[in-house]
């Protein structure tokens with residue numbers, strides 16, 4: 001029997017991190033032929049992940065441009081994938097999550113009538129513009145998909161509520177936990193922590209969401225600087241997203257401070273090990289909200305909504321919103337109230353056992369009637 005041709009299509013850092021365990025599993029399994037297509041919606045941040053996991057794309061669309069817009073990403077990816085799909089003739093296309101690459105690739109799969117598997121399906125805030133455009137991207141992808149690999153029962157319920165067919169929804173856990181299993185190492189040395197003493201408390205910040213950019217982000221940065229000023233035993237580390245607008249605002253509002261380090265995006269293994277050593281994390285990232293509960297590090301989510309209620313229920317995440325005063329109160333509380341801090345600092349991972357990729361392969365094999373010889 002010929003191997004099943006599985007085409008994975010992705011473009012940004014988080015997609016690459018969460019697709020990597022699936023690609024590595026496909027490479028080892030003779031029932032499948034793995035075809036890796038990257039759009040390179042992100043360039044440097046994608047390449048860092050590809051290098052770490054030793055993934056060599058079969059096709060690289062290399063689309064990233066400065067100041068790219070949702071429209072230019074969508075149209076470029078859609079038109080370029082046309083020839084790629086015609087040439088490679090995959091049996092199934094896998095996409096991940098909710099980026100613009102994800103939506104455009106899903107549409108391309110539909111136009112070519114190729115089966116579409118959505119990894120990390122079913123996440124919802126039910127708010128059209130929050131996060132923007134990710135909430136509509138994932139809803140639209142789920143309309144187009146044939147097989148849903150959902151991380152949790154909550155995401156399964158979300159899809160059932162939208163009347164998707166139960167038989168096509170599989171709870172697999174999140175592949176980010178598979179990735180975490182390969183990266184976290186308590187003995188790893190982190191060179192950028194050289195100047196940080198044992199007595200200092202590390203606060204990690206990441207921020208990049210479109211709906212936070214502009215005035216909201218500037219006000220938050222100003223408040224964070226004041227918080228660091230008021231707590232002399234803290235050090236803030238912010239690996240700044242490569243978006244030039246975020247880079248310049250971070251420099252303007254958080255630069256030139258002896259206890260604030262603005263650094264380049266970290267390799268994912270370094271980032272996971274940094275997370276594990278932090279006292280507290282502030283973020284608007286999606287992936288960080290899934291990783292932190294597994295590591296037992298409290299997270300203040302700097303967003304108005306979250307599609308990761310499991311982390312909130314586990315006690316590790318607190319949705320604080322984007323009002324500077326609310327953020328200030330929440331940080332002050334975690335820095336001064338040890339009872340409250342300990343309530344949040346428990347490692348309780350709601351996102352699976354690190355075997356999501358293995359399950360996804362088993363499900364695909366079953367869907368396509370492959371022999372069980374992996």
Ligand code: UD1
Pocket residue numbers: 012013014041042043044045046064065066067068069070098099100101132133134208209210242243244286
């Ligand atoms: C994208 C996703 C978002 C995801 C995020 C992960 C969409 C609409 N958004 O947002 O869901 O959370 O990735 O980080 O798909 N840049 C570089 N080098 C890089 C990466 C980015 O220079 O390696 C710069 C470029 O100038 C680019 C800009 O960042 O134009 C914005 O990148 P883009 O992919 O459009 O948006 P993100 O905010 O990264």
Ligand code: UDP
Pocket residue numbers: 013014017206208239264265266267268269271272284285286287288291
């Ligand atoms: N990450 C990384 N280096 C960094 C910051 C984050 O490797 O400097 C990883 C992080 O561990 C997580 C993913 O990037 O797995 C999250 O990506 P991002 O926040 O860009 O996107 P989102 O998850 O919000 O879509």
